[in-house]
Each structure stands twice: as structure tokens, then as C-alpha cells.
Amino acid sequence: SSMEALSLYPPMSPPVILTQDELKKIAAYKAVEFVESGMVLGLGTGSTAKHAVDRIGELLRQGKLSNIIGIPTSKKTQEQALSLGIPLSDLDNHPNIDLAIDGADEVDPHLNLVKGRGGSLLREKMVEGACKKFVCIVDESKLVKYLGGSGLAMPVEVVPFCWKFTANKLQNLFEDSGCVAKLRNDYKGEPFVTDNGNYIVDLYLKKDMGDLQVASDAILRIAGVVEHGMFLDMATTAIIAGELGITIKNK
Numbered sequence: 679s680s681m682e683a684l685s686l687y688p689p690m691s692p693p694v695i696l697t698q699d700e701l702k703k704i705a706a707y708k709a710v711e712f713v714e715s716g717m718v719l720g721l722g723t724g725s726t727a728k729h730a731v732d733r734i735g736e737l738l739r740q741g742k743l744s745n746i747i748g749i750p751t752s753k754k755t756q757e758q759a760l761s762l763g764i765p766l767s768d769l770d771n772h773p774n775i776d777l778a779i780d781g782a783d784e785v786d787p788h789l790n791l792v793k794g795r796g797g798s799l800l801r802e803k804m805v806e807g808a809c810k811k812f813v814c815i816v817d818e819s820k821l822v823k824y825l826g827g828s829g830l831a832m833p834v835e836v837v838p839f840c841w842k843f844t845a846n847k848l849q850n851l852f853e854d855s856g857c858v859a860k861l862r863n864d865y866k867g868e869p870f871v872t873d874n875g876n877y878i879v880d881l882y883l884k885k886d887m888g889d890l891q892v893a894s895d896a897i898l899r900i901a902g903v904v905e906h907g908m909f910l911d912m913a914t915t916a917i918i919a920g921e922l923g924i925t926i927k928n929k
């Protein structure tokens with residue numbers, strides 16, 4: 679893998695502290711520089727990806743991009759893209775995607791990701807698994823030494839049927855990592871329901887999961903599990919916006 683600090687922000691005096699949302703926007707705009715007319719694009723979900731979709735809509739409106747087909751990774755992104763006039767399709771009709779741009783909750787040194795705090799991990803994994811290039815856009819707060827290392831949730835999409843049984847299986851699987859499994863609730867205190875009608879069980883880990891491929895396989899072997907939020911060896915590039923500049927890391 680190669681890593682280069684591509685650009686430094688112009689020197690500013692006195693120093694301007696950028697908000698997390700401004701950093702997300704900087705990473706998103708940088709990623710959209712990789713977009714070319716005629717591309718089939720995977721459109722990510724979340725507050726970072728939202729900036730990228732806005733920017734693509736703006737460039738289309740200005741005539742600086744044309745013939746784009748967007749493949750949204752959630753109903754929310756689909757609505758946003760429709761409101762911006764971005765032509766849309768799906769994986770059934772466009773199984774080969776040129777480029778996907780999406781955020782992440784965690785990025786490890788090998789560009790493995792945790793995604794799904796927004797709850798869109800299944801569609802994201804399907805779309806991003808069908809991409810030639812997957813550019814992950816984050817602010818520097820998302821960088822971790824190991825997946826689960828932020829102390830935030832590692833999400834798993836499960837079928838609603840006997841979700842407690844599945845949650846217990848997941849918790850027991852990572853007993854050695856001090857795992858606590860919790861059903862995700864929405865703002866009303868009801869179970870959060872994904873775009874696919876499923877629930878999310880969030881795993882909280884005190885230690886790393888060991889071999890990630892082994893962990894991934896073990897999770898997917900539990901019958902009630904639909905998909906998990908670890909994106910192993912999928913991102914081809916990470917664009918990381920920090921206070922001092924943008925870092926572009928390639929696989």
C-alpha cells in the first residue's frame with residue numbers, strides 16, 4: 679500500500695479549526711474528483727457520502743459531468759439522488775460498477791472498514807462488492823488501530839425472527855473479546871428496522887476480534903445473521919481529511 683499526503687490546506691493565520699462536518703465535506707469533494715462522465719457510480723449513505731452525492735448533483739447541473747448512472751446504497755440516498763436529478767439504476771441492471779464513494783465508521787491500517795452505524799450495511803456491501811474501485815471517505819477521527827477499536831458499535835444485520843437467540847449467539851462468539859450485543863433502537867425506542875425489513879444487533883468489543891476473516895466467516899455461519907458491517911479488503915482507496923491536510927491511501 680502507498681500513502682501520500684497529497685495536498686495541504688492553504689496556510690491560514692490565525693489557524694482555522696475545521697468542524698468534523700467540514701472535514702467530511704473536504705474528503706467527499708476530493709473523492710468526486712475521481713468521477714468521470716459516463717461512469718456507473720455506487721452512491722454511499724451517511725453524512726459524509728451525502729456531501730459527495732450533493733457534489734455529483736451540482737456537477738451534473740453545471741454540465742461538468744454527464745451520462746452518470748447512480749446506484750444508491752439506501753432508500754435515503756435514493757431520495758437524495760432523485761431530488762438532485764441524478765439518473766438511477768440498480769445492481770440487477772448494472773451489475774458492474776465503475777466507482778463507489780462511501781463513508782465508514784472505522785478504517786484500520788489495511789483499509790478494512792466497519793460500516794453500518796447508519797444501518798445501510800447490507801446494500802452498501804452488495805453495491806461496493808460489485809465495484810472496480812471503492813473510495814472510502816472519512817475525517818481522521820475514523821482511523822483505528824484495529825476494527826472495533828473506536829469503542830463504537832460493530833453492527834450486524836439480523837432477521838427479526840428470534841433476534842435474541844441470534845444476539846446471544848453473536849455475544850458468545852466473541853466472549854473472549856468481552857463482547858456485549860445490543861439490539862439497536864430507533865429514536866422512539868422501537869427496534870430500528872433496516873431498508874430490508876431486518877434488525878441491527880450492535881456488538882461492543884473490549885478487545886480486537888483476532889483474525890478478521892475467521893471472525894467474518896463465524897458471524898455469517900449463524901443462521902439468523904443476514905450480513906455484518908466489517909468490509910474486509912473492499913476499499914481500494916481511503917481519502918482521509920484531517921486538520922493538516924488530505925491523505926490519500928491506496929491498497
Ligand code: 5RP
Nearest residue numbers: 724725726781793794796798
Ligand atoms: C452507513 C455507513 C456510513 O458510511 C457510516 O456510518 C459513516 O457515516 P457518517 O458519514 O455519517 O459518519 O456505513 O451504513
